[in-house]
Amino acid sequence: MNRAIRSAVQAMSAYIPGEQPEDGGYVKLNQNENPYPPSAKALAAMQAELCKVGVYPESSNRIVREAAAELYGVAPEQVMAVNGSDEMLRILCQSCAGEGDIIAVFTPGFTFYKTLAAVQGANVLSIEFGKDFRLPPLPDLSDVKLIFLPSPHAPSGIAFTPEEIVKLLESAPETALVVIDEAYADFGEWTAIPLLKDYPNLVIVRTLSKSYSMAGLRVGLGIASTEIMSQFDKVRDYYNLDRVAQVGAAAALRDQEYFNANIEKIKATRTRLIKGLKELGACPYESQTNFVLVRLTEYDAEKMYLKLKDRKVLVRYFSTPQIADCLRITVGTDKEIDTLLAEMAAILKEEK
C-alpha cells in the first residue's frame, strides 16, 4: 500500500451506489429516478448551451442560485449550487469534521454520510430508529460537529414533523451544524427552509435528481445562512458546475408549472402503489417521497428482490437489520407499478 495515502483512506471501503444493469429491458425502480422527462424548457436551454462549452462557466453558478433563491424565498448568497447534493454533503464534512471529530447519523439511513466521515478520519455516532421511524430519543450530542438527518427519511419514506426537526435543532450544541437532507422534500408536505431564520446552525441540502428528473445531470443545492455559505464557498471546487448543468438547472427551477404537474402524477401513482401492496398482503409505510418502503410479512424480502430481478423488475433490498424484511420501491409510471404489482402477485402465487 502506498505510504503517501492517509491511513483513514486506506482503512475505509468505497461507497457502492445502486445497481445499474448494463443490459436494458429492466423496469428500474431501485434508484428513485423520476420516470418523467425533465422540463422541455430545461432541455431547450441545455441544447442551446452546448455550442458554448469551450468557454469556462460562470464560477459562482449565479443563475442557479438566483432561481433557487427566488423559489425558496431566501437570498442568493444563502444558496450554493453543487455537482449533485453529494458534493454539498462532502463540503459539509470537509468544512466541519477533522480527524477524530464526531459526526452523528441516523440508522438505517443514507450510508454515504459514513463514507464521507471515513474520508475525514471522523468518528460516527449512530442513532438508531425504531420500527416506526419517528425521531428516536437523542443521546448526548455535545461533542458532535455535524448531524445528518434526511427529511423525509430515506429509506423509510416517512416525513418528520416540524416539531421533530425543531427538537433536533434545539438539542444540537452551538458548535454543531444540523444538516437536513431534503432530497425528497418536494414529494412531501413541508420544508424546513423557513426554519433557517431562527436556527443559524441549520443547513438544508436539496437535489434536482429526483423531483426535477435530473439524476443524470448532477445538480444539488445547499441552503444556509450567508455567513456559513461564505465558509463553504472556500471549500467548493470553484468551477463545480458545467455550463450545461447550470442552464438546465436554472430553467428547470423556473418551470414550476411542469414541475408541479409532475409531482402530482407521482403522488397519484404512489397512492396506487401503496394500495396495491396492501392488497398483496404486504405492509407499506406511508410515504412522503417518490419511493415506498414495504415490509413483507409472509415472504422473504431478499428472495422477492431476486425473483423480481429475474423477471426484469429492479427494486432495492438492504440487508440492514431493521429493514432486512423490506423492499424499497421507486414510484415509477402507473404502467411500471402495474407491472411490479403483477410480478409480485405472480411470485406470491407460485409459492402457494
Added chain:
Amino acid sequence: MNRAIRSAVQAMSAYIPGEQPEDGGYVKLNQNENPYPPSAKALAAMQAELCKVGVYPESSNRIVREAAAELYGVAPEQVMAVNGSDEMLRILCQSCAGEGDIIAVFTPGFTFYKTLAAVQGANVLSIEFGKDFRLPPLPDLSDVKLIFLPSPHAPSGIAFTPEEIVKLLESAPETALVVIDEAYADFGEWTAIPLLKDYPNLVIVRTLSKSYSMAGLRVGLGIASTEIMSQFDKVRDYYNLDRVAQVGAAAALRDQEYFNANIEKIKATRTRLIKGLKELGACPYESQTNFVLVRLTEYDAEKMYLKLKDRKVLVRYFSTPQIADCLRITVGTDKEIDTLLAEMAAILKEEK
C-alpha cells in the same frame, strides 16, 4: 463566526479564478480557453444524450476512462475521470494530506494548490523558480506528502525536460506522491505518462478544458498506478461526471483527427504571437502551452493590462514578484492575436 467550521477553513481565503466580464465584446485572452469549438462528434454525442438526463450516469465514468486508456496506452483502471482537473487535485490533497502535513509547490505557479492545502490544514513548502523557470535546486523533501509541478509550466509556458522530471521523481521520498499537472501537455512535445511504468509514486493530471475546447464542460483526468487509483476512487464523489460530460469527453478523446488539426492551428498562431511580441520590443518566453508569458522591459505590465482591458482585450496580469513585469496571453485565433498586437502597438506609441 460559526464554531462548527474547522479553524483551517475559517482562516483561509477563497481561490479567485480569472476575470469573466459579464458584458461581452472582449477579446478574451486571459483564461487559456481554446478559441476553436469542440469536436463536432462530441457535440453530436452530447446533444443525443440530453434526453437521458433523468437517469443516473454510469458511476465509474467507464466510457471516458476507456477512451483515455486507449489514447495514452494505459489500463482503464489507471485512469480516473473527474469534474475538471480541479477535482483530481482536490482528491489528491484529501487522500494524502492531513492537518499539519506538508505539500510542496513551485512558485510562481497555480495558486489553487495552496488553496487546497489550506482546506486540509496542511502546510505549504514553496520552492522558488529563477527567472529561467528551469527546475530549481530542490530542498530536503523527506517530510513532504505531495509535490505539485505543472509541466509544461504555468504561467511561464516553459516545458521541463524528461531529465528534470526524472530528477524530481528521484528526489521525492517513497512516502510522497509527485503530481505532474499536464494541463497544457497537449501543446508541448512530450508527456510523462510513460514514466508511470518506472515510478509508482507518479500521478499525472490532465484536463480537456484547453486542448479539447471543453473548459465549460468540466472534465479532467488522473492517471496513476491501479493501486493508487483504487484508493483515490474511495474519495471521489461517486457520480462526479454527468451524462452529457461523459459522452462529450469520450467522443472528444476519440476524435484525434480534429484534435490534432486544432493543436496545429494553435501552435502556428503561438509562433505568430511570439514573433509579434518580439517585434514590439517585448521578451516572450518560449512556450509549449496555449499561452505566452511575455516580459515587458520598457512598459509597466499592470498598466498595459489595464489599458488593454480599456480597449476590450483581456489578458492576465499577476502581481507575484517574479512575474510582476509580465503578462500572460492566451493563444487565440490569428485574428484575435492580430487585434492584441495592434492594440499593444497603439498603447506603446501613445506613450512616446
